[in-house]
Amino acid sequence: MSLSPLRLRLLVASLLTVAFLGALDHTIVATSLATVAGELGALEHMSWVVVGYTLASTVLLPVLGKLGDLVGPRLVFLISVVVFLAASLACGFAQDMTQLVIARIAQGMSSAGIQLMSQTIIAHVTTPRQRPRYMSIIGAAFPIAILVGPVLGGLITDYLGWSWVFWINLPFGVVALALAVFAIPHVETTPRRFDLAGAIAFTLALVALVLGVTWVGDPGSALAAVVAFAFGGIALAAFFLIEVRATEPIVPLGFFANRTVAAGIALSAIIGIGLFSVTAYLPTYFQMAYRTSATVSGFVPIATVFGMLVSNLGTGWLASRTGRYRGYTIFGTSLAAAGLFVMALLPVGTPLWVPMVVMFLVGIGTGSFMSLVIAVVQGAVPRNETGTITATTNLVRQMGSTLGTAVIGGVIGAGVAARLPATLDASSLTPDAVHGAAPVIQGEVAQIYGDVFVPVFAALAITYAVGVIAAILLPPGRLSDEPVTSTTEPVTEPATA
Template identity: 60%
Template sequence: MNLSPLRTRLVVGALFVVALLGALDHTVVATSLATIAGDLGALAHMSWIIVAYTLASTVLLPVMGRLGDAIGPRTVFLASITLFLAASLACGFAWNMTSLVVARVVQGIGAAGIQLMSQTLVAYIAEPRRRAQYMSVIGAAFPVAIVAGPLIGGVITDTWGWPWVFWINLPVGGIALVFAASALPRVARAERRPRIDVPGAIAFATGMTALVLGVTWFGEGAGAPAVAAVVLAAVAFTAFVAIERRATHPLVALEIFRDRRMAAATALSAIIGVGLFAIVAYVPTFIQMAYGVTATVSGFVPIATVFGMLVASLGTGWLVGRTGHYRRYAIAGPLISAAGLATMAFLPTGLPLGVPMAAMAVVGIGTGAFMSLVVAVAQSSVPRESTGAATAAVNLVRQIGSTVATAIVGGIIGSGVAALLGADIASLTPSEIRAASDGVQAAVVDAYATVVSPVFGALAAVYVIGFLIALLLPAGRIDDAHPAPTPSHQTTT
């Protein structure tokens, strides 16, 4: 079914608003973690406010993808928004850490559906080359959330109290829900009844839970439990692959990866999770320590990265929408990001802050050039009944790569700096270091440069691998893949 230009814009607008709501929740809450945990008397378990949400949203990604293919993405999308809003209400009323974590798990489940279906629905309303353009608009929700989320979270926490960090979702999400319900077309179901691969879902959930717990415990220094969790994850994922290969209705149809476009797009998504998301959280700390600036000033560096991502994503989406050519951007993007990270690796400290800002902006431009594009490529590479599964796979590998690589990078930086400086100096806050002697400041700068520079270099190498993967993409236009899924003739009014 062909939607009118106005109807299409309304649908894309609705999808962007809801996607922004889900993305903002993660970044807004991050600013309020210490306040929330302190008020609930559980500072030692503060990380679980984030881990519970991330774990639930990751584990449910393939399940949501399968449900979207089975009962229709519109139904799953609207149900996910409703679940997300109900959980947001419960989060604000949490009376202890346990109740908050349970509510965050439910909220993460809703977020998984919002994230996936906002992208899957694009495949039902647009031809392949337009998907890249619309996907870049919806994908802009993530960089906007990175910039705006911490500021919004801080203002709300200081002004209204931390429960409103969650309750603010209700009026905004309520409007978005009505908007989405009225604008989204009804689409045909791939099957009469949803059939979920329960054994596969259990194996995958076990593997992901064990993996997230393992990397979290490694970061907390719990060696033996972390090793046991990682071993369990390996066993569970091995079982998952075996189950999926034999399942009649697999949770993830492994045969979709036989298509070269699909395999390359999924691998490129993992490159983004490892290459960028693993380091962006630590860049402000590095800038504060190595350049001696305040936390506020250091925030300009990730902002420059996000701005580069946003401009490049919208730009390549528009270009692909006009020409259909996509391969050149997937090839150039990783090389551009690799150049930016390599510059950071060899950048001497003490330069004006504009220099690392420019280098990280280049990283953002390179990543943005193919970040949303790979989702459109994956969707265009599979038949209609696998659209949700393909979208889930691309998002899933990015999230897994980010989770694992973030834990590894954090461990390298933390242990490396502590080994070079000693526990006393390594535990100093940025403000305390700025007030310390010149000798202490110089030692801190050298330590961070020594530890972090090789990390930038290693991540540049990851992007070079991404360049090699992109070369596997076939030439031609994005339209040359499978046709778009066909919406039913029933639409909402």
């Protein structure tokens, strides 16, 4: 499906704007969270503002992906934008934490539709050769949101009030919606049955598993976590049984027999497990091990994300120019694996610019295939399954990040608690308390954090090393520059995807 150059530019501008707003809502709320919870008088429920959003955006991915294939991505995208704007308005007017959490859940649901349908629409309006360039532009919304979100959230909260953290979406979202109504074309679809049983089983399984991961680090919620994991396991088993028998499965398991799909989804999972999961802990690591301030500790994750942004745009442009893609995945996984291995070897007290450079290179490696694998996987399935495969690829990345974050948090918490001297309490250990302690204590805590993070970085390096294998197994070839004409055949053959 070809569009005029002007209409394509307007479409990309609309998708990028709304995708950025959806991504921004993951990061902009963080700095205003304490203020919001304090004013609404529910500090103990503060985490649900984030958990509700993340949970809703995760569990709806496969459902919305399938709906996009059944009714067309245009309708799902436009409804998602309208719901997102309405939920943003409701968040700002929330009078208590319950109202805010409900509105955030609606925001998360619609954000999933926005992000997913943005990638699906790009796949429908571009050739496989053009796709990496435009996919990288849409994919840039996430790293940009990470870079500007916390600062923007703090400025808005301080000078305009926390409600405007949510209301800022409205003027930009309305303009993007108007552009989308004009620019997004109708995609031809064929009537097919929706896998309702599979959708219900999958949603129940993911909700239970995500809640279990959320609760597993809280000793008071240990029993709830066990019950959630047990229920999630049963629901997941039921889901697989349903999918094997379903005529139109919500996640077609047969896709995984395709080498391009299997390797691409494995690479997507490695991004979630190998990098997204650890970035949340990097500031704490540098505050404790390198004894930096909170502000300075943010430089390393910023360097990581900036590297990701640069290479994401660069490889998208190069892949569209040459049609080649496999080399970028091998290069990216190898560079990230080497960088994380170096992080495991760095002694505590190394000048801060050294880990900044190393993590910048890790970001370069990850960004080299972050958006590219989505474009490649989309080309390996029939066009009428584009939304489904896009959702599956994003889902494994999201789940990898969620599970990886929980595991790394548990390892760090248990490791630090086991090594701390009896005079220090792990539950009340803060960077300020350590920085105010005697130099001997500071050095001891720094070494403890350094020792605890060594196996974490080493495990993540091994994860990316597995990614090197997946990248090598990705079939070589060139992306086609021919427009897509069939809805039931893969855009490209797996051997030349």
